[in-house]
Structure formats: structure tokens, C-alpha cells
Amino acid sequence: MxxxxxxxxxxxxxxxxxxxxxxxxxxxxxxxxxxxxxxxxxxxxxxxxxxxxxxxxxxxxRIGATDPAGRMLAGAAPVVLGLLAGFCLWGLVPDVLLLVHRILRHQPHAGPVYLFYSAAANLPWILALTAVAVGRWRLARALGLAGTLLGAGSWVVFGPMTVMILFGQPMFWVVLGAVVLLAPPSLLDRSLRTGWEATAVGLPFAALLVASQSTGLWVYFTGSAVLHVYVSWPLLATAAVLLGHLVAEHRDPYRATGAGLTGLLWLLPGLLDDSRPRMLTTWAAGYLALVAFTVALATAVRTIRRTRAKEPADPA
Structure with missing residues (x-):
């Protein structure tokens, strides 16, 4: 050659x-x-x-568009991107507002250095979510690569400065980025549904994190409110996306499986960390029960559809 x-x-x-x-x-x-x-x-x-x-x-x-692994990645990628973007949005916006507040009140602040760190670590994934919302997955992958490298690199240089330390290290950030980057483009590009999935997962995630932090529980209970949102919303949102895949007319079981496994992937670093409370194991067990309920609900919905389709038309 x-x-x-x-x-x-x-x-x-x-x-x-x-x-x-x-x-x-x-x-x-x-x-x-x-x-x-x-x-x-x-x-x-x-x-x-x-x-x-x-x-x-x-x-x-061997993760092409026709391979099971590729189809599972395509099911997981929108959820992963939405979760990353929602988390990053929660990380960036309060940093900007806090910096502006301290500048206006002439209080000590880290200045543009910290803001640059926050933007470098968070902005690429926020822009990636904006891109997929309009079906621009190719642009989102480029932004995702930048977000993965800058986020992990900033973490190494500056140290973990957010609640993400509870659930992982830079390698976890890289693994999540790899899910988005390696998902087959032909299964995602020009797909508005995947963009809607990512947006529906990410924006409420950011809003709930901001709301839980602003209640004051962050100060008095060392982040427990944020921690519960950080765990519970991804699991609930993933189950909702899984249900959507299972009841779709042209469902792909591999893509549904990929979407469903995202919840466990989100919990995995915490489950492997012996210093974390048993609450994470409880969350994982609860998520598996939620998945079982989702599968049962989807089966019931499909059964009702088939029954109605077989019913003879009522003569007028």
C-alpha cells in the first residue's frame, strides 16, 4: 500500500x-x-x-453497525452523552455565576484561571449536546473527543473539584467518552430521536442538580442531596429510554440492551470503590428491579397492541 x-x-x-x-x-x-x-x-x-x-x-x-457490540454502543451513546452534558452544565453555569457574584462584590476569587479550567472541562460536552439536538452527531463526536481529553487532562492537572470524585477518576471519564466516540455513525447520524433522547436525559439532570444544591442541603448534609440526584436521575432516565426502545415498533434488542446497561455503567466506579457506602449497592439492586419492571411493562404494552391488532374491525 x-x-x-x-x-x-x-x-x-x-x-x-x-x-x-x-x-x-x-x-x-x-x-x-x-x-x-x-x-x-x-x-x-x-x-x-x-x-x-x-x-x-x-x-x-468489531463494533460495526451490524455487530451486536456496535448496536449496543449506539443505544448507550445518547444516554451517556446526555448525562455527561447535564453534569457538565451543572459544573459550568454555577462557576460562572459565582465568579461574577464575587467580582461584583469585590470578594476574593480564583479569577479567569479557574473559569478557564471549568470551561475546558465542561463546555465541549455542553456543545456536543447542542449538536446532537439538531442531528449533528459528527460534530458532537469531535466535541466529545475534546471534552474527554480536556476533562481528563484538567482533572490530572488541577485535581477533582466536583462531586464526580464520588464516582470515578479520569479513566471513567475516558470510558464514557469512548462510548460516544465508538458508536457506529450510521446508527446515529441524522437521527433526531437520538438527539431528543440525549436532550431529555441531560437538561433535567442539570436542572435537578442545580436545584438540589441550591436548597442548602449541600452545605448541611455534605452533598447528600446532590449525591441522590446524581444517582437516581440517571437510573430513572435510563429506564425510561429503555422502555422507549422496548415498545418501539421496529425495536432493536441490542440497542435496548445498550441503553439499559448505561445505568450500571454510571454506577460501576462507585461499586468498585470499597470506601463508598453500601447505598450504591442498594441503588444497583434497585435499578435491576426497575429494569425488570420496565421489561414487564413493555411486554404488557406489546401484548395489548397485538391483541388489538387481531381484533376484527367493528362494522359501521
């Missing part, structure tokens, strides 16, 4: 493909990439390279 037609980082990206696939299709991929990136600006070229890299990794990991 020749790399002479591949611009910039193209040769390196092509090596991400499995050797057999690269040997068979490498020339075509290189020519297509060269044509697609010709005359593009740097951000547009980066998006093309990101698409190429994610496609190569999906082939290597």
Missing part, C-alpha cells in the same frame, strides 16, 4: 486498520481521504481524521 496520496497524519491513521483490511482497501482509503480533505480548513481536516480513526478502531474491535 502506498501512502503518497495520504495527507498529513493519514499514513499513521491507516495503520489503525487491521492489516488484512488495510492491505485490501488501503489505497482506496488513502485516495478518498486525500480527496475529502483537499482544501479543507484545519478543524474540518481534524474531523475527517477523527472519522477515519474511529472507523478503523470500530473495524479492529
Amino acid at each position: 502506498s501512502d503518497r496520496h495520504t495527507p498529513g497524519n493519514g499514513p499513521l491513521l491507516l495503520r489503525l486498520y487491521p492489516a488484512r483490511y488495510r492491505a485490501a482497501h488501503g489505497e482506496d482509503i488513502a485516495a478518498t481521504l486525500a480527496e475529502a480533505t483537499e482544501g479543507l480548513s484545519r478543524p474540518d481536516r481534524l474531523r475527517e481524521h477523527l472519522d477515519l480513526a474511529s472507523h478503523a478502531l470500530r473495524l479492529r474491535l
Whole structure:
């Protein structure tokens, strides 16, 4: 395979493909990439390279649009993106308001340095949610990559400065970002339903976190109100998305499974941390019971639909 037609980082990206696939299709991929990136600006070229890299990794990991793992990721990605964006929105907006408040009152404040940290860690995922709300998953993936790297990097440099320390470390942030980045684009792109799912999960999450913090319970009970919202809303929202998948006319059991597993993924770091209270185990057991109820409810709804479809039409 020749790399002479591949611009910039193209040769390196092509090596991400499995050797057999690269040997068979490498020339075509290189020519297509060269044509697609010709005359593009740097951000547009980066998006093309990101698409190429994610496609190569999906082939290597066997998570294509027809593979069970790929369809499960497509079911989980909108929920994960919504949760990340909602959490980031809660992290950024109060930081900005607090900084403005302290500046106006001439009180000590961290100034633009802390605001830059907060924006770098949170803004990309907020913008990604805005992108998927209008069906721009390709842009959302690029923003998600930036959010994953900047969020984890800021965490390493500045240390955990939010409630997220209760549930994970930078690696958990990377895992959640990978779910969004590796979900097959053909199952998400130009899909307004997935954008609605992400928005319906993310915006109420942020609003509930802000409301729970503003009640004063944050001060007097060391964050217990925020912690309960941080745990309960993702589980309830995930169950609602799961129900939507299960009662859909053209349902995909793998996508439904991916959506349902998101709740356990959200709890996993806390469950693996021995220092956390038993409350997390209780939440996990409660979520499994909620999933069982959701499956039973969806089965009942489908049964009623089939029964009504078989009923003869009432003659006028």
C-alpha cells in the first residue's frame, strides 16, 4: 500500500486498520481521504481524521453497525452523552455565576484561571449536546473527543473539584467518552430521536442538580442531596429510554440492551470503590428491579397492541 496520496497524519491513521483490511482497501482509503480533505480548513481536516480513526478502531474491535457490540454502543451513546452534558452544565453555569457574584462584590476569587479550567472541562460536552439536538452527531463526536481529553487532562492537572470524585477518576471519564466516540455513525447520524433522547436525559439532570444544591442541603448534609440526584436521575432516565426502545415498533434488542446497561455503567466506579457506602449497592439492586419492571411493562404494552391488532374491525 502506498501512502503518497495520504495527507498529513493519514499514513499513521491507516495503520489503525487491521492489516488484512488495510492491505485490501488501503489505497482506496488513502485516495478518498486525500480527496475529502483537499482544501479543507484545519478543524474540518481534524474531523475527517477523527472519522477515519474511529472507523478503523470500530473495524479492529468489531463494533460495526451490524455487530451486536456496535448496536449496543449506539443505544448507550445518547444516554451517556446526555448525562455527561447535564453534569457538565451543572459544573459550568454555577462557576460562572459565582465568579461574577464575587467580582461584583469585590470578594476574593480564583479569577479567569479557574473559569478557564471549568470551561475546558465542561463546555465541549455542553456543545456536543447542542449538536446532537439538531442531528449533528459528527460534530458532537469531535466535541466529545475534546471534552474527554480536556476533562481528563484538567482533572490530572488541577485535581477533582466536583462531586464526580464520588464516582470515578479520569479513566471513567475516558470510558464514557469512548462510548460516544465508538458508536457506529450510521446508527446515529441524522437521527433526531437520538438527539431528543440525549436532550431529555441531560437538561433535567442539570436542572435537578442545580436545584438540589441550591436548597442548602449541600452545605448541611455534605452533598447528600446532590449525591441522590446524581444517582437516581440517571437510573430513572435510563429506564425510561429503555422502555422507549422496548415498545418501539421496529425495536432493536441490542440497542435496548445498550441503553439499559448505561445505568450500571454510571454506577460501576462507585461499586468498585470499597470506601463508598453500601447505598450504591442498594441503588444497583434497585435499578435491576426497575429494569425488570420496565421489561414487564413493555411486554404488557406489546401484548395489548397485538391483541388489538387481531381484533376484527367493528362494522359501521
